[in-house]
Amino acid sequence: MNTQIKSDPTVFVIFGGTGDLNMRKLAPALYNLYLDGWMPKQFSIIGTGRTKYTDEQYRQTLLDGINQFSRSGKADPVKWKAFSESVYYQSSDVKDHESYKEFGTRIEKHAADWKTKPNVIYYMAVSPNFFPIIASNLSKAKLTQDTKRVRVVIEKPFGHDLESAKELNQLLANIFDECQIYRIDHYLGKETVQNIMAFRFANSLFEPLWNRNYIEHVQISVTEQLGMGERGDYYDGSGALRDMIQNHLLQLLCLVAMETPINWESDEVRNRKVEVLRAMRPFTADDVRNSTVRGQYAKGWMEGKEVPGYREEAKVDPQSNTETFAAIKFFVDNWRWQGVPFYLRTGKRLHQSASVITIQFRDVPHKVFPSETSESWAQNRLIISIQPEMSIRLQVQAKRPGLDMILNPVDMVFDYKGTYSNQTPEAYETLLLDTMMGDQTLFMRGDQVESAWELVMPILNTWQNKKSLSFPNYSADSWGPESAEALIARDGFHWFTLPLTSKK
Numbered sequence: 394m395n396t397q398i399k400s401d402p403t404v405f406v407i408f409g410g411t412g413d414l415n416m417r418k419l420a421p422a423l424y425n426l427y428l429d430g431w432m433p434k435q436f437s438i439i440g441t442g443r444t445k446y447t448d449e450q451y452r453q454t455l456l457d458g459i460n461q462f463s464r465s466g467k468a469d470p471v472k473w474k475a476f477s478e479s480v481y482y483q484s485s486d487v488k489d490h491e492s493y494k495e496f497g498t499r500i501e502k503h504a505a506d507w508k509t510k511p512n513v514i515y516y517m518a519v520s521p522n523f524f525p526i527i528a529s530n531l532s533k534a535k536l537t538q539d540t541k542r543v544r545v546v547i548e549k550p551f552g553h554d555l556e557s558a559k560e561l562n563q564l565l566a567n568i569f570d571e572c573q574i575y576r577i578d579h580y581l582g583k584e585t586v587q588n589i590m591a592f593r594f595a596n597s598l599f600e601p602l603w604n605r606n607y608i609e610h611v612q613i614s615v616t617e618q619l620g621m622g623e624r625g626d627y628y629d630g631s632g633a634l635r636d637m638i639q640n641h642l643l644q645l646l647c648l649v650a651m652e653t654p655i656n657w658e659s660d661e662v663r664n665r666k667v668e669v670l671r672a673m674r675p676f677t678a679d680d681v682r683n684s685t686v687r688g689q690y691a692k693g694w695m696e697g698k699e700v701p702g703y704r705e706e707a708k709v710d711p712q713s714n715t716e717t718f719a720a721i722k723f724f725v726d727n728w729r730w731q732g733v734p735f736y737l738r739t740g741k742r743l744h745q746s747a748s749v750i751t752i753q754f755r756d757v758p759h760k761v762f763p764s765e766t767s768e769s770w771a772q773n774r775l776i777i778s779i780q781p782e783m784s785i786r787l788q789v790q791a792k793r794p795g796l797d798m799i800l801n802p803v804d805m806v807f808d809y810k811g812t813y814s815n816q817t818p819e820a821y822e823t824l825l826l827d828t829m830m831g832d833q834t835l836f837m838r839g840d841q842v843e844s845a846w847e848l849v850m851p852i853l854n855t856w857q858n859k860k861s862l863s864f865p866n867y868s869a870d871s872w873g874p875e876s877a878e879a880l881i882a883r884d885g886f887h888w889f890t891l892p893l894t895s896k897k
């Protein structure tokens with residue numbers, strides 16, 4: 394959470410400084426923070442990667458990325474020049490521990506020039522198998538000791554399963570204090586996601602209704618039209634459960650289900666979230682059979698173009714058992730949520746790209762109006778659209794204008810675009826600023842990550858050990874396999890889609 398107080402002088406060391414993430418997200422985010430006046434007066438960005446670049450060449454590649462991907466459009470030449478004077482490049486292999494001394498020398502030089510010890514943020518925008526190597530080499534070069542000023546940002550994926558996540562946590566804990574570790578889940582930096590907490594805890598209206606007495610079920614859908622692109626090799630070793638459910642979707646669930654924190658301290662908020670994960674019902678073998686669905690897309694057509702099936706995608710095993718779709722029913726076993734199902738679904742090559750949370754309230758206890766007055770009766774719903782639309786809608790029943798008494802659902806809408814004229818910052822801007830300010834609220838704590846892995850492990854193990862005989866089982870441009878419809882239909886519900894339909 395930021396106010397317009399600037400952080401202390403800061404040095405960013407970005408491992409993976411020539412990679413896709415830095416080009417598309419990190420560099421544009423830092424530049425936009427600069428444009429909006431959030432960067433400290435003294436800062437330095439040291440990109441590092443294997444490619445050989447001079448500082449000047451590196452600045453040019455970042456500029457190309459910014460011109461292409463920044464939310465503020467093409468860089469202004471004067472402002473870019475001023476910003477880029479603080480950008481440097483160091484070509485090195487992360488395995489070469491000698492090169493870390495060079496980082497130390499550069500940081501010391503900045504400290505001497507600025508006449509103060511800067512914050513130092515090591516950002517690991519590299520393949521996860523390098524996380525332990527970088528952490529160990531930083532430690533060997535004695536670059537991690539200042540627990541107040543030195544921070545490390547770890548990109549996703551954090552572990553491949555519970556065991557590897559524990560191992561990585563242990564390794565990091567041997568080197569860093571937990572207050573230095575920023576495990577990033579960029580979903581948590583999104584405006585609409587942060588607004589879930591504002592909506593719940595800054596209004597008196599919703600909290601009394603926010604429980605099993607008034608809420609019938611919750612749906613969280615994160616759907617994508619995209620297929621694999623260049624990511625086939627990474628994704629084939631991961632899948633929808635690891636790539637999306639274990640982190641992004643479970644984090645959204647935590648925000649919906651958490652208890653009210655006492656204050657906005659980062660540990661207080663994170664304690665409330667981890668309590669949700671600890672209260673979630675563990676999966677038995679029967680639950681995995683009855684409450685989970687996996688899918689893999691077949692070839693088909695999307696927006697008039699023929700697209701390959703998952704097994705035909707580049708760098709994907711033609712016999713792959715990896716799921717590109719998952720739908721899972723979760724329960725949170727505590728007083729607030731007992732018996733309320735949380736349906737989570739995510740997938741690729743689906744009909745639409747959207748991230749939406751829908752909270753469906755219970756029906757009225759007694760229908761006063763005769764059935765012919767309700768053309769399309771729908772229970773009250775709170776619909777939180779995270780992307781592409783950024784809005785919160787409360788769907789209520791209203792009388793249609795006219796002499797007849799006809800009821801139908803209407804939306805009370807809070808729409809970001811309509812309400813605020815200024816541009817919304819990107820999630821990475823929020824999160825990078827938080828790392829500078831030393832605010833860990835929106836980052837995952839070690840126990841949070843482990844609890845999320847623990848929850849999904851029985852599903853992961855079953856899916857891995859038992860090859861699906863039905864793959865591929867959904868066509869491109871659909872809403873996933875039919876069994877996903879059956880999963881929710883068995884409980885008398887249906888998946889809400891965008892634009893939202895009101896079947897029930």
Ligand code: NAD
Pocket residue numbers: 408409410411412413414415417441442443444485486487488517518519520521548549550
């Ligand atoms: P990438 O393959 O585009 O970039 C990898 C970077 O690592 C390059 O800068 C390369 O020079 C560097 N590198 C590779 N081997 C090296 C070595 N031996 N020594 C020094 N540098 C080396 O990868 P990416 O897409 O930027 O992803 C980086 C990390 O961020 C991954 O963990 C990924 O899961 C995560 N991530 C990426 C995105 C994204 O949109 N690209 C989104 C979320 C998370």
